[in-house]
Amino acid sequence: MSEASNLHIPRAALVCWFILTNLLDPTLASCQRPIDCQDVLWSGRNTSGVNTIYPQGTGGFKVYCDMTTAGGGWTVLQRRMNGKVGFNRVWREYQYGFGSIGGEHWIGNQRIHQLTSQGWYELRVDMSDFSKKSRFAYYRIFSVGNKTSGYRLTVGEYEGNAGDSLKAHNGQSFYARDKDKNECSKLYKGGWWYDACHKSNLNGLYLKGSHSSFADGVNWLDWHGYHYSLKTTEMKIRRQ
Secondary structure, three states: OOOOOOOOOOHHHHHHHHHHHOOOOHHHOOOOOOOOHHHHHHOOOOOOEEEEEOOOOOOOEEEEEEOOHHHOOEEEEEEEOOOOOOOOOOHHHHHHOEEOOOOOEEOOHHHHHHHHOOOOEEEEEEEEOOOOOEEEEEEOOEEEOOHHHOOOEEEOOEEEOOOOOOHHHOOOOOEEOOEOOOOHHHHHOOOEOOOOOOOEEOOOEOOOEEOOOOOOEOEEHHHHEOOEEOOEEEEEEEEO
């Protein structure tokens, strides 16, 4: 897995950062707005937090940038942390996103597609349980197709210590309770790239650890199985 080390911030990038953050005219310098959190990091902003990015073909939107994990520059797509935001939602809500960017949220399938259409991206999934243990899963390739494809998932080679509970969903379209496949979303209470049905569902019910119900929590099969709902999850991508 690639990690940034000893990042050198060019003078031109610092000039761009000053111009953009002070609302000056970007045409005053050779300056391009960030298309993802990697660009934000390269511009000199190396603190994790909410930033506005401008993927190609968009007017810009806010995302949370993780600037500390494995070299930083990660654009967060999904976060679970306290159960304050419900994830058992309809397909259109998953299409456009919901929640609070600074807290629990799903950034939106359309935005994920726009991001991953502008280059090669890697995916990192960080997760923790209620015993303060943490694991991660890393995928060398990650992309989401367009609306016509049903926001079809593509993931590549796995690395990490959480076990590979996502590759089984490779090639699947995204489903939610009102646009379902084999009633998977209705049964397991969240939108996901279901097949029949899942080895992972990070958008399930927030059930706080062990639960008697089957596979309807925030589940990652290869770590804690189908009867344990994780405490925190973050899905994040970075351009290669």
